[in-house]
Amino acid sequence: MSLEFTLDRFYDAPPERVWAAFTAPALMADWFCPNPSLPTACTLDVRPGGAWRCEMGAYVVSGVYVDVEPVSHLSFTWSWEHEPDEPVTTVRVTLAPEGGGTRLTLQHAETAPGAGADGHRGGWELTLARLESALH
Protein backbone atom coordinates (compact mmCIF):
# COMPACT_ATOMS: atom_id res chain seq x y z
CA MET A 1 0.00 0.00 0.00
CA SER A 2 1.39 3.38 -0.96
CA LEU A 3 1.03 6.39 1.32
CA GLU A 4 1.36 8.76 -1.56
CA PHE A 5 -0.77 11.86 -1.82
CA THR A 6 -0.93 14.80 -4.18
CA LEU A 7 -2.05 18.31 -3.31
CA ASP A 8 -2.95 20.88 -5.91
CA ARG A 9 -3.16 24.65 -5.45
CA PHE A 10 -3.51 27.75 -7.59
CA TYR A 11 -1.64 30.87 -6.47
CA ASP A 12 -2.24 34.33 -7.85
CA ALA A 13 1.48 35.01 -8.20
CA PRO A 14 3.97 34.25 -11.00
CA PRO A 15 5.95 30.98 -10.81
CA GLU A 16 9.16 32.89 -9.99
CA ARG A 17 7.67 34.13 -6.71
CA VAL A 18 6.36 30.70 -5.75
CA TRP A 19 9.77 29.22 -6.58
CA ALA A 20 11.44 31.84 -4.40
CA ALA A 21 9.09 30.92 -1.54
CA PHE A 22 10.43 27.35 -1.71
CA THR A 23 14.11 28.17 -2.23
CA ALA A 24 14.91 31.33 -0.25
CA PRO A 25 15.39 30.45 3.46
CA ALA A 26 13.91 33.69 4.80
CA LEU A 27 10.84 33.42 2.58
CA MET A 28 10.31 29.75 3.35
CA ALA A 29 10.41 30.38 7.09
CA ASP A 30 7.43 32.72 6.62
CA TRP A 31 4.96 30.01 5.59
CA PHE A 32 6.46 26.57 6.00
CA CYS A 33 5.31 25.77 9.52
CA PRO A 34 1.54 25.19 9.88
CA ASN A 35 1.72 26.64 13.38
CA PRO A 36 2.54 30.36 13.07
CA SER A 37 3.56 30.61 16.71
CA LEU A 38 6.52 28.23 16.36
CA PRO A 39 9.78 30.01 15.55
CA THR A 40 10.89 28.69 12.18
CA ALA A 41 14.32 28.77 10.59
CA CYS A 42 15.48 27.12 7.37
CA THR A 43 18.81 26.40 5.79
CA LEU A 44 18.60 25.43 2.15
CA ASP A 45 21.43 24.37 -0.15
CA VAL A 46 19.34 24.33 -3.30
CA ARG A 47 21.18 22.08 -5.73
CA PRO A 48 20.98 18.34 -6.49
CA GLY A 49 22.56 16.59 -3.53
CA GLY A 50 22.42 19.73 -1.40
CA ALA A 51 21.04 19.49 2.13
CA TRP A 52 18.04 21.34 3.48
CA ARG A 53 16.75 21.64 7.01
CA CYS A 54 13.84 23.40 8.68
CA GLU A 55 13.46 23.87 12.40
CA MET A 56 9.98 24.69 13.70
CA GLY A 57 10.20 25.05 17.44
CA ALA A 58 11.34 21.62 18.62
CA TYR A 59 10.40 19.92 15.34
CA VAL A 60 13.08 19.45 12.73
CA VAL A 61 12.55 18.13 9.23
CA SER A 62 15.37 17.75 6.76
CA GLY A 63 16.56 16.07 3.61
CA VAL A 64 18.50 16.34 0.43
CA TYR A 65 17.52 17.90 -2.89
CA VAL A 66 17.09 15.46 -5.77
CA ASP A 67 15.94 17.52 -8.78
CA VAL A 68 16.29 21.27 -9.06
CA GLU A 69 14.88 22.84 -12.24
CA PRO A 70 14.14 26.53 -11.78
CA VAL A 71 11.31 27.57 -11.93
CA SER A 72 9.32 24.45 -12.67
CA HIS A 73 10.41 21.46 -10.62
CA LEU A 74 11.84 20.83 -7.21
CA SER A 75 12.12 17.48 -5.51
CA PHE A 76 13.72 16.58 -2.20
CA THR A 77 13.81 13.84 0.38
CA TRP A 78 12.00 14.41 3.63
CA SER A 79 12.38 13.00 7.11
CA TRP A 80 11.41 14.14 10.56
CA GLU A 81 14.29 14.02 13.03
CA HIS A 82 12.03 12.86 15.89
CA GLU A 83 10.87 9.87 13.79
CA PRO A 84 14.12 8.25 12.64
CA ASP A 85 12.44 4.87 12.07
CA GLU A 86 9.95 6.20 9.54
CA PRO A 87 10.93 5.57 5.92
CA VAL A 88 12.51 8.51 4.14
CA THR A 89 10.04 9.99 1.71
CA THR A 90 10.27 12.13 -1.39
CA VAL A 91 8.41 15.37 -2.09
CA ARG A 92 8.00 16.54 -5.68
CA VAL A 93 6.87 20.11 -6.33
CA THR A 94 5.87 21.18 -9.82
CA LEU A 95 5.08 24.77 -10.77
CA ALA A 96 3.33 25.67 -14.00
CA PRO A 97 2.20 29.07 -15.25
CA GLU A 98 -1.58 29.31 -15.37
CA GLY A 99 -3.59 32.37 -16.26
CA GLY A 100 -1.15 34.91 -14.83
CA GLY A 101 -0.63 32.84 -11.72
CA THR A 102 0.88 29.48 -10.80
CA ARG A 103 -0.50 25.97 -10.59
CA LEU A 104 1.40 24.14 -7.86
CA THR A 105 1.30 20.38 -7.59
CA LEU A 106 2.90 18.72 -4.60
CA GLN A 107 3.32 14.99 -4.45
CA HIS A 108 4.50 13.28 -1.30
CA ALA A 109 5.42 9.64 -1.75
CA GLU A 110 6.04 7.66 1.42
CA THR A 111 6.82 4.20 0.13
CA ALA A 112 7.35 2.70 -3.29
CA PRO A 113 4.00 1.60 -4.71
CA GLY A 114 3.55 -2.10 -4.12
CA ALA A 115 6.00 -2.24 -1.25
CA GLY A 116 4.58 -3.61 1.98
CA ALA A 117 3.43 -1.02 4.49
CA ASP A 118 1.65 -1.05 7.82
CA GLY A 119 -1.75 -2.63 7.28
CA HIS A 120 -3.56 -0.20 9.53
CA ARG A 121 -2.64 2.92 7.59
CA GLY A 122 -5.61 3.92 5.49
CA GLY A 123 -6.07 6.20 2.53
CA TRP A 124 -5.38 9.90 2.98
CA GLU A 125 -8.45 11.27 1.27
CA LEU A 126 -10.11 13.18 4.05
CA THR A 127 -9.40 16.88 4.08
CA LEU A 128 -8.74 18.81 7.24
CA ALA A 129 -12.04 20.63 6.78
CA ARG A 130 -14.07 17.42 6.78
CA LEU A 131 -12.20 16.16 9.82
CA GLU A 132 -12.84 19.44 11.60
CA SER A 133 -16.58 19.34 10.99
CA ALA A 134 -16.81 15.67 11.84
CA LEU A 135 -15.15 16.24 15.20
CA HIS A 136 -17.25 19.23 16.28
Add this chain to the structure above:
Amino acid sequence: MPIDVLCAALGDPTRAGLVETLSRGPASLSDLAAPYAMSLTAVRKHLGVLEAAGWVSRSKSGRVVTCTLNPEPFAELERWLTSNRAFWSAALDRLETSL
Protein backbone atom coordinates in the same frame (compact mmCIF):
# COMPACT_ATOMS: atom_id res chain seq x y z
CA MET B 1 -10.45 1.64 9.46
CA PRO B 2 -10.45 4.54 6.98
CA ILE B 3 -10.28 7.94 8.63
CA ASP B 4 -13.55 9.10 7.06
CA VAL B 5 -15.42 6.12 8.55
CA LEU B 6 -13.94 6.87 11.99
CA CYS B 7 -14.98 10.51 11.72
CA ALA B 8 -18.45 9.86 10.30
CA ALA B 9 -19.18 7.69 13.32
CA LEU B 10 -18.32 10.63 15.60
CA GLY B 11 -20.27 13.15 13.57
CA ASP B 12 -23.36 12.92 15.74
CA PRO B 13 -23.70 14.61 19.15
CA THR B 14 -25.06 11.48 20.86
CA ARG B 15 -22.29 9.26 19.56
CA ALA B 16 -19.64 11.84 20.39
CA GLY B 17 -21.10 11.98 23.90
CA LEU B 18 -21.08 8.19 24.21
CA VAL B 19 -17.43 8.10 23.16
CA GLU B 20 -16.60 10.79 25.68
CA THR B 21 -18.37 8.87 28.47
CA LEU B 22 -16.61 5.64 27.53
CA SER B 23 -13.26 7.43 27.50
CA ARG B 24 -13.63 7.55 31.29
CA GLY B 25 -14.07 3.78 31.50
CA PRO B 26 -16.27 0.89 30.41
CA ALA B 27 -19.99 1.22 31.09
CA SER B 28 -23.11 -0.86 30.88
CA LEU B 29 -25.69 -0.14 28.21
CA SER B 30 -28.21 1.12 30.77
CA ASP B 31 -25.66 3.42 32.43
CA LEU B 32 -24.77 4.84 29.02
CA ALA B 33 -28.39 5.40 28.11
CA ALA B 34 -29.34 7.06 31.41
CA PRO B 35 -28.44 10.69 30.50
CA TYR B 36 -30.27 10.58 27.19
CA ALA B 37 -33.96 11.25 26.66
CA MET B 38 -34.18 8.45 24.14
CA SER B 39 -35.06 4.78 24.17
CA LEU B 40 -32.59 2.04 24.96
CA THR B 41 -33.11 0.88 21.38
CA ALA B 42 -32.03 4.23 20.01
CA VAL B 43 -28.89 4.24 22.16
CA ARG B 44 -28.19 0.68 21.11
CA LYS B 45 -28.39 1.78 17.47
CA HIS B 46 -25.84 4.53 18.08
CA LEU B 47 -23.56 2.07 19.80
CA GLY B 48 -23.96 -0.20 16.80
CA VAL B 49 -22.63 2.51 14.52
CA LEU B 50 -19.70 3.09 16.87
CA GLU B 51 -19.03 -0.62 17.05
CA ALA B 52 -19.11 -1.01 13.25
CA ALA B 53 -16.58 1.81 12.91
CA GLY B 54 -14.32 0.18 15.49
CA TRP B 55 -14.71 2.74 18.27
CA VAL B 56 -16.50 0.47 20.75
CA SER B 57 -16.49 -3.18 21.75
CA ARG B 58 -19.40 -4.82 23.48
CA SER B 59 -19.24 -7.81 25.77
CA LYS B 60 -22.02 -9.66 27.48
CA SER B 61 -21.89 -11.22 30.91
CA GLY B 62 -25.16 -12.85 31.82
CA ARG B 63 -27.70 -10.17 31.03
CA VAL B 64 -25.33 -7.25 31.40
CA VAL B 65 -23.87 -5.71 28.27
CA THR B 66 -20.67 -3.75 28.88
CA CYS B 67 -19.26 -1.30 26.33
CA THR B 68 -15.58 -0.45 26.13
CA LEU B 69 -13.82 2.19 24.07
CA ASN B 70 -11.13 0.83 21.73
CA PRO B 71 -7.83 2.76 21.76
CA GLU B 72 -6.92 2.18 18.10
CA PRO B 73 -9.18 4.79 16.46
CA PHE B 74 -7.77 7.61 18.61
CA ALA B 75 -4.27 6.52 17.75
CA GLU B 76 -5.21 6.41 14.06
CA LEU B 77 -6.74 9.89 14.17
CA GLU B 78 -3.77 11.30 16.02
CA ARG B 79 -1.45 9.69 13.55
CA TRP B 80 -3.35 11.20 10.66
CA LEU B 81 -3.52 14.63 12.26
CA THR B 82 0.21 14.73 12.65
CA SER B 83 0.75 13.29 9.21
CA ASN B 84 2.59 14.87 6.37
CA ARG B 85 -0.60 15.43 4.42
CA ALA B 86 -2.07 17.57 7.19
CA PHE B 87 1.25 19.39 7.46
CA TRP B 88 1.45 20.24 3.77
CA SER B 89 -2.20 21.14 3.47
CA ALA B 90 -1.81 23.71 6.23
CA ALA B 91 1.58 24.93 4.97
CA LEU B 92 0.31 25.44 1.42
CA ASP B 93 -2.58 27.46 2.84
CA ARG B 94 -0.08 29.66 4.68
CA LEU B 95 1.96 30.01 1.49
CA GLU B 96 -1.00 31.62 -0.20
CA THR B 97 -1.24 34.40 2.36
CA SER B 98 2.52 34.98 2.34
CA LEU B 99 2.77 35.42 -1.45
